[in-house]
Amino acid sequence: MSQSESIGGSQVQKIGLIGCGHIARFHSRNIRDALSRGELNMTYHGTCDLDLTRARTFAQIAGCPLVTGDAEELIAACDVVYICTETAEHPALVAKAAAAGRHVFCEKPLAVNKALAWQMSDQVIQAGIIHQVGLILNYSPIFTVLASLMQSRELGPLLSAHLRDDQCFPVDGQYGSSWRADVRRAGGGTLIEHSIHDVDLMSRLFGEIIAVSCTTRETSAHPGIEDVAQVTFHHQGGHSTSLASVWHAMPIRQSSRSLEIFFARARFTTEHDYFGTITYQLDNEQPITLSNDEVLARFMALQGLNPVDEDLRSLGGLCDRRFLEAVAAGTTASPGFDTAARSHTIVDACYRSAAMAGARIDVD
Numbered sequence: 001m002s003q004s005e006s007i008g009g010s011q012v013q014k015i016g017l018i019g020c021g022h023i024a025r026f027h028s029r030n031i032r033d034a035l036s037r038g039e040l041n042m043t044y045h046g047t048c049d050l051d052l053t054r055a056r057t058f059a060q061i062a063g064c065p066l067v068t069g070d071a072e073e074l075i076a077a078c079d080v081v082y083i084c085t086e087t088a089e090h091p092a093l094v095a096k097a098a099a100a101g102r103h104v105f106c107e108k109p110l111a112v113n114k115a116l117a118w119q120m121s122d123q124v125i126q127a128g129i130i131h132q133v134g135l136i137l138n139y140s141p142i143f144t145v146l147a148s149l150m151q152s153r154e155l156g157p158l159l160s161a162h163l164r165d166d167q168c169f170p171v172d173g174q175y176g177s178s179w180r181a182d183v184r185r186a187g188g189g190t191l192i193e194h195s196i197h198d199v200d201l202m203s204r205l206f207g208e209i210i211a212v213s214c215t216t217r218e219t220s221a222h223p224g225i226e227d228v229a230q231v232t233f234h235h236q237g238g239h240s241t242s243l244a245s246v247w248h249a250m251p252i253r254q255s256s257r258s259l260e261i262f263f264a265r266a267r268f269t270t271e272h273d274y275f276g277t278i279t280y281q282l283d284n285e286q287p288i289t290l291s292n293d294e295v296l297a298r299f300m301a302l303q304g305l306n307p308v309d310e311d312l313r314s315l316g317g318l319c320d321r322r323f324l325e326a327v328a329a330g331t332t333a334s335p336g337f338d339t340a341a342r343s344h345t346i347v348d349a350c351y352r353s354a355a356m357a358g359a360r361i362d363v364d
Contacts, residue, residue, distance in 0.1 A: 170194075
């Protein structure tokens with residue numbers, strides 16, 4: 001057991017974060033916001049990074065007493081561990097946290113390949129710990145409301161759905177992640193590193209993916225790091241959807257998604273992936289555009305959130321808040337490692353298809 005403090009007879013669970021890079025800033029802020037609500041019997045205890053200057057900066061902002069470059073020291077001292085390092089380092093850290101009985105939030109992708117991802121899933125399940133993966137689109141107001149709209153009427157059969165996902169190549173700019181240009185450390189390019197989100201999303205919105213057809217290209221001179229992926233997903237039920245995923249060289253553009261969905265009697269579109277608007281048209285009716293405020297109001301109702309107590313900042317960190325609430329309550333967190341491992345299985349099939357010039361490959 002970690003050295004949890006006892007206040008008023010109850011244990012205060014300690015949270016620690018490993019890896020103080022770009023994505024960790026997002027989670028560190030969210031942890032602080034979640035704890036500031038005063039509803040969780042937890043404290044932000046420690047930060048860990050091989051670059052101690054970065055670890056100290058995080059700790060100073062959060063008021064953490066523990067600063068270390070040793071992941072094992074942090075795991076020993078904490079009850080809840082966030083793993084925000086580069087992808088290749090995730091499996092060993094998850095194994096250590098699971099062996100110590102620590103609850104784990106791990107950034108996506110879980111690992112550089114499918115086999116390691118399933119191994120990690122087995123480890124956390126067998127350890128009986130609460131686990132969650134950073135597939136943040138599960139908490140997107142846009143896609144949560146869109147999913148509810150698609151259930152609201154008899155729309156007819158799904159005809160087509162296409163998602164375009166583009167991001168500035170994350171080696172430079174605000175990401176500054178040079179390791180993402182090394183296939184040994186990242187596992188691949190835009191498909192596994194970024195569109196693991198999209199694979200999960202397309203499965204949730206349109207049903208189980210049973211086969212894929214995929215082509216990829218490398219245009220940025222990083223061997224094994226594709227910056228273009230074109231995928232057709234074949235879903236259970238006979239319908240298909242598609243994805244275009246690219247890493248470009250326009251730093252000012254950052255990350256963007258566009259989704260268009262056609263049913264026989266409806267069309268849905270959005271140019272956003274978290275906050276923004278949704279436009280839909282039903283039967284012979286005129287198109288309707290839900291404003292950002294309307295989308296948020298519907299999302300809050302679906303999530304059981306009180307609009308008086310919420311703001312955009314706290315909504316952006318809902319993935320972390322839900323994880324910490326699950327840990328506090330001893331309930332299952334979502335999305336778990338098994339969900340992420342399934343997405344890895346689909347990505348693996350995409351890479352196998354690309355190696356065969358886009359041949360249709362069944363998802364194992």
